[in-house]
Amino acid sequence: MQTKKGPYLLLTILMIIVALVAGVQLGRQVEQTNKAINYLLSVTPRPPTAAPTPKLPEKYLTYKQSQCGLQFLYPDTLTIVRETTTSAEFAINKQPALYLDCGKDAMLHVTSYMLQGKVATQEAQFQNQNIKITLTTLDKGNKQLFFSIINTQSGKTIWMTIREYLYPLLEKTVEFIP
Structure with missing residues (x-):
C-alpha cells in the first residue's frame, strides 16, 4: 500500500x-x-533630597534644673545661652534648640517660639503621660516641638520647646527629681 x-x-x-x-x-x-x-x-x-541630619555628638552632658525638678542628657554641641532659676535656653550654632520653663509666666515665653512658623498639633506619649505636641516648622525647614509635661514628683508643669531631632534623647533621659 x-x-x-x-x-x-x-x-x-x-x-x-x-x-x-x-x-x-x-x-x-x-x-x-x-x-x-x-x-x-x-x-x-x-x-535624594533629604535634609542633612546634624552630626551626632560624641559626648553628652547632664543638665539639672532644681526648681523645675528635672534633669536630662543633652549633646555637647548645645550651649546654654540663658539660665534662670525657673528656665533655661540652649542653642546650637546660635540657633535656639531647646527651651524649658516652669515659672508662672512660662507659657507666654514658650508660645513666642511657637508663633514663628507653620503649626500642626498631635497627641503623643511621654514617659506614660499623654501629651499634646505642637509641631512648628520654621523658615529653614527646622522643626520644633512645643509641649508641656508634668513633673510626677512635684506636680509642676514644665513648658518646653525643642528641636525635633533632640526629642528622642530628651524623652529617654529625662528624670524627675523632687
Whole structure:
C-alpha cells in the first residue's frame, strides 16, 4: 500500500505556519519587554533630597534644673545661652534648640517660639503621660516641638520647646527629681 504525500505535506505546511505565528507573538512580547527595560534604564535617577541630619555628638552632658525638678542628657554641641532659676535656653550654632520653663509666666515665653512658623498639633506619649505636641516648622525647614509635661514628683508643669531631632534623647533621659 502506497501512502499519499499530500496530507503529510499539508500537515508540514500547517506546522510551519503555526511555528511562524508563535514566533511572531513571542517576538512582540520580547520587543515590549525590551522597550520597558530601555525606558527604565534611560530615566536618570535623582539624588535624594533629604535634609542633612546634624552630626551626632560624641559626648553628652547632664543638665539639672532644681526648681523645675528635672534633669536630662543633652549633646555637647548645645550651649546654654540663658539660665534662670525657673528656665533655661540652649542653642546650637546660635540657633535656639531647646527651651524649658516652669515659672508662672512660662507659657507666654514658650508660645513666642511657637508663633514663628507653620503649626500642626498631635497627641503623643511621654514617659506614660499623654501629651499634646505642637509641631512648628520654621523658615529653614527646622522643626520644633512645643509641649508641656508634668513633673510626677512635684506636680509642676514644665513648658518646653525643642528641636525635633533632640526629642528622642530628651524623652529617654529625662528624670524627675523632687
